[in-house]
Amino acid sequence: MKVDMSWIDYLIMMIYFVFVLGIGWFLRKFMKNANAFLEAGRSIPAWVAGLAFISTNLGALEVMGMTGSGMKYGMLTTHFYWIGAIPAMIFLALFMMPFYYGSKARSVPEYLKLRYDEKTRGLNAILFAVMTILASGISMYALAILLEKVLGWDFNLSLWVSAMIVLVYTYLGGLSSAIYNEVLQFFIIILGLLPLVFLSLKDVGGLSGLKEGLAPIAESGGYATDTFVTTWKYTAEATSNPLGVEWFGILFGLGFVLSFGYWCTNFLIVQRAFAAESISAARKVPLIGAIPKMFIPFLIIVPGIIAIVLMSDPGKGFTLPLDSNGRPVYDYTIIMLLKQYLPAGVLGLGITALLASFMSGMAGNVSAFNTVWTYDIYQSYIRKRTENHEADDRHYLNVGRVATVCGILLSIASAYIASKFGNIMDFLQTIFSMINAPLFAVIFLGMFWKRTTGHAAFTGLLSGFLIALTHHGLTAPIGANTLFKGGWIAVIHDYPVEMAQNFWTAIIAFTVATTVTVVLTMLTKQKKTEEELTGLVYSLTPRISDQHLPWHKRPAGFAVLVAIICVILSIIFW
């Protein structure tokens, strides 16, 4: 399965590395204090932050995993890009950014501190810090394994070299360097994968050839002939589509709970909007990111769907490597397509695109980790601010730099743990990501109901997290052969697929967190005054007036445009 690379491919990769490191080197002179290093001095233009917002989400696991999902579920995978992202991004832009940005909070945990109390911030900060390290380590491990199997590179060498490049540019230029490089990486990913879409589509006879090729495959799987090229048509019942989830699970589980939990409260993503140069720019960031987000499926999911047809035609010579159980490894779909279609030259561009996606994901994790560590853990519990603000600033800048180094080293350590105990690491990441749904419930109530109290929020957050854990322990997807997939307490309910289990875990966690927070709010006393809550709660914050701007420059006008595009795409692929 090895891909042979030539000198031109390595040269393209080297040029990319030189520019990535050069951006970090150039920005180092601007890193004079903690604000510049950890918050990019709140000076990033909207379009730069918007592309970085999406690039952070385009990590290696996303690119590899979503192409693999395209091969398993067809166009149903686009739910993660349309209903599972766009409404949440619009909501973040219109309703949440004014409070995040306007409150001068430097992170999501700090917003929780300002709105609620210290213990709610502490719980979120610690869980988030652990989650980013785990995610970064798992992503690093996946990339190193891929480079070892496909390019024949040494596992240790590729792990350390890729991590060191990210370390150098984030250490030198902080969040600014991560964001600027994410924009560069965004364009590399787009241009690197573009030829793959056209060549593979041409090979199966264009769109009509693709539909014809998919029909017998869908039929043999017991589905309608056009199942792989539709998104909503066969979601009346979970068993009538390969995703194994019915419309309610998709709409409420993915479209509301999971996506709002991820896009609106995950600091890894919203940190890019926090770095924008003004409140108006911060509100545009998710909307600018939403435009490419809607079209990325054509770049990474469509090749996965094409691979279904290629696999079924022995004449095409397209195969996937098999795992130890003899099943195809779907995550390697994209790299096998690169090998199948790209000659020397553009092959280097494609491999560089995969490396760029890994780096943007990892730099995002590290820059979010060092901000949360410095402001929400170190500054809160280890060394608080003193009277000497200038000395403090220098001190926290150094802490931020040390946190960057430690974040990378911890990620490398977790990558090695993943290489020995992959299932345990996946399990831990699943567990820690369960905080997203209850966190959204608590932040949503805090922003839109001034009565919500700190004690209620903390208990709601914790109970939502614990109920998600319990639900995972009591249910399992059918055919699960390991307790890491669920059912580690007892199996009282089976889900048709793991995806359905994830959706319902989030729905139940969100519902419990909301209920507990509302009930306890009724029973506890609000300790914050209305003055303290100004800028943090919708009803106590003056509206931002943008009536003097033309419609397309207003966030609401821009949001309508984004929503219309999303609806049109959903109708075309209904």
Next chain:
Amino acid sequence: MVDIRYPIGLMFTILGVLVTVFGFLTMSDPGMYQKSLGINVNIIMGILMLVFGLFMLILALRKRKKE
């Protein structure tokens, strides 16, 4: 701080020239473009990157001129 369009424009201009030249040099290699269905994808992508790189550089220079 810095206009990101400079490094983006410069990098894609360099990559565009490199890949285009490589595409022309390997034009007559019979086996080279067999797997890309006979299409010299290097020339196409090289020119695309070159145009994109120059476009970004022009945007950055125009902004600097305005300022």
